[in-house]
Amino acid sequence: MNLYQQPPVYLNGEPGLNAVLRAEPEDFQVVEQLGFEPDGAGEHQFLYIRKRGENTDWVARQLANFCQISPRDVSYAGKKDRHAVTEQWFSVHMPGHRASLNWKLFGGDSIEVLRAERHSRKLRLGSLQGNRFKLRLRDVSDADELLQRFDKLKGGVPNYFGEQRFGHNFGNIEKGLALIAGRFKERQRHKKGLYISAVRSWLFNHLLSERINQGLWSKVLDGDVLMINGSQSCFLYDGDTEIEQRLAAGALHLTGPLWGRGELMTQGAARAFEIQALAELAEVGEQLAALGLNQERRALRLMPAELAIEQESDGQWLLAFDLPAGAFATSVLRELCRWSANGQHEER
Numbered sequence: 001m002n003l004y005q006q007p008p009v010y011l012n013g014e015p016g017l018n019a020v021l022r023a024e025p026e027d028f029q030v031v032e033q034l035g036f037e038p039d040g041a042g043e044h045q046f047l048y049i050r051k052r053g054e055n056t057d058w059v060a061r062q063l064a065n066f067c068q069i070s071p072r073d074v075s076y077a078g079k080k081d082r083h084a085v086t087e088q089w090f091s092v093h094m095p096g097h098r099a100s101l102n103w104k105l106f107g108g109d110s111i112e113v114l115r116a117e118r119h120s121r122k123l124r125l126g127s128l129q130g131n132r133f134k135l136r137l138r139d140v141s142d143a144d145e146l147l148q149r150f151d152k153l154k155g156g157v158p159n160y161f162g163e164q165r166f167g168h169n170f171g172n173i174e175k176g177l178a179l180i181a182g183r184f185k186e187r188q189r190h191k192k193g194l195y196i197s198a199v200r201s202w203l204f205n206h207l208l209s210e211r212i213n214q215g216l217w218s219k220v221l222d223g224d225v226l227m228i229n230g231s232q233s234c235f236l237y238d239g240d241t242e243i244e245q246r247l248a249a250g251a252l253h254l255t256g257p258l259w260g261r262g263e264l265m266t267q268g269a270a271r272a273f274e275i276q277a278l279a280e281l282a283e284v285g286e287q288l289a290a291l292g293l294n295q296e297r298r299a300l301r302l303m304p305a306e307l308a309i310e311q312e313s314d315g316q317w318l319l320a321f322d323l324p325a326g327a328f329a330t331s332v333l334r335e336l337c338r339w340s341a342n343g344q345h346e347e348r
Contacts, residue, residue, distance in 0.1 A: 002170070003206070003280070003281075004170055004202050004206075005170055007039040008205050008206075008208070008233075009158075009208075009209040009212045011157060011158050011217065011280045012149065012152050012335060014338070015145070015149060015155075015252050015335070015336060015338050016142065016336045016338075017149075018140075018141045018337065018339070019136060019139060019317075019321065019338070019339045020137070020138040021137060021340070021341055022083050022084070022341040022343075023136075025053045025084050025085050026085050026130075026136070027135065027136035028081060028083065028135055028136075029084065029085050029133065030084055030086040030087070030131050032077065032080070032086070032087060032089060032128055033128065033132060034089055034128050035128060036128075037117075038117035038119035039118075039119055039120055041209045042115060042121065043093060044080060044093055044120070044122050045091065045092045045093075045094045045117075046089055046117045046118070046121045046123065046169070047063070047090045047092065047098075047103065047113050047115070048087065048088070048089050048113070048115035048117075049087055049088060049090055049112065049113055050111070051085070051087075051111050052084075052109075053083060053084075053085075053110055054082060055075075055079050055082045056076060056078075057079070059177040060076060061074075062089060064092075066101070066105075066106045069090055069092065069093065073092060074091070074093075074095035075091050075123045075125070076091070076125070076127060077089060077124070077128035078089060078091045078125065078131075078233035083341075087114065091122055091123035097286040101248065109176055117320065128327060130325050130327075131322070131325075131329075132306075132320070133319075133322070133329045134311075134318060134319070135320075136328065137318075137337065138174070138316050139315050140315050140316070140337070143252065143311070143317075146317065147309070149335065149336050149337070150309050151335060152335070153304055153307060153335060154252065155303040156302060156336075157299055157301070157302050157304070157332050157335045158208055158209075158251075158329065158331065159208070159299050159300070159302035160205050160209075160328065160331045161331075162328030162329075163330065165201050165327075167198065168197050172195050173199055173202050175195045175196035175198075176199035177197045177257065177284065178198065178283070179192065180291060181287060194228075196288070196291065199284065199288065200259055200288060201258075201259075203259050203278060203284065203285065203288075203293055204257070204258055204259075206281065207256045207257070207278055208300050210277040211254075211300065217249070217301075218254075219323045220237055220243055220247060220254065221237075221268040221273060222237070222239075222267075222268040222269040223227070223236065223267030223269055224236075224254055224255075224266060224346075225237070225254075225255045225265045225266050226243065226254060227253070227295055228252065229250055229252060229303065231250050231269045234265065236266075244302070249343060250303050253301045254299070254300045254302075255298060255299055255300060256274070256297070256300050257297060257298075258296040258297065258298055259284075259288045260288060260293035260296065261289040261290075262289075262294060263294060263295070264295065265297060269296065275345045297335075298326075302331060302332070304321035304332050305321065305322040306321060
């Protein structure tokens with residue numbers, strides 16, 4: 001087994017209960033939280049769309065065809081799961097002098113335009129606040145363990161990048177490693193970015209897994225870099241005695257590196273730990289830095305908000321929570337249960 005094929009460490013041990021997810025698209029619901037409202041005027045038509053079992057890129061291409069414009073004039077804030085029912089915003093560049101289209105004619109059984117509003121700016125990738133998830137778990141094997149593990153979610157879960165980032169059978173990582181080593185070329189810019197991002201994400205997951213392994217999940221080290229909850233603002237730990245209280249309260253999070261050029265932001269014991277944890281991957285880190293990527297930080301802990309769970313029937317439960325942009329629902333779910341889809345067990 002290659003190092004990148006090893007599953008990340010569980011925070012509270014591997015779950016003993018099993019459940020079925022995605023028996024049908026309605027079992028995985030995502031509602032995008034944009035964080036702002038369209039201003040009502042401008043060259044960009046914002047469309048709030050509900051889709052069932054459809055890929056975000058495919059919907060964007062259908063919009064371009066419907067509007068008879070270039071696909072480059074259609075954008076969205078984030079990609080959503082295909083095997084799900086999702087609601088998200090798209091923007092279409094349509095200058096004001098163009099006649100408004102009848103959006104009721106767009107879509108079909110699997111796509112519906114719920115709102116259409118004008119806005120002054122294009123919707124850009126990553127410009128969302130977060131997402132609301134509702135996940136239906138069927139055939140839950142142990143309700144008592146489910147509820148016990150649910151309570152532990154309130155203290156946060158490892159902020160791992162989800163397995164979908166790495167592609168089928170870790171193909172994105174394999175291509176990324178070959179690309180940064182000069183053994184593979186990719187002409188399509190978005191695919192190249194996808195493969196490089198997969199390698200970078202794997203290094204982060206590996207370091208986070210090591211931190212849990214060594215009992216450092218919630219321990220502040222000398223020289224650690226902390227992130228303020230709900231923002232990307234970071235600062236260096238200077239021994240302030242209040243830091244541990246703020247960390248325990250969820251107001252701050254420890255961070256790990258998204259590898260790139262330049263010096264690690266950490267110092268002292270924290271920097272020594274990060275160098276040691278990634279020592280066997282040092283060459284990969286150097287190759288990423290050579291691409292010109294800058295050092296960045298990502299919170300090690302993910303705090304699901306508005307957590308709720310309810311029993312719908314015997315063996316069937318509905319789990320709901322909010323996550324910020326860039327977080328993965330599967331990283332929450334893997335701490336709760338072992339789940340399968342379409343009859344096939346998937347390690348999460």
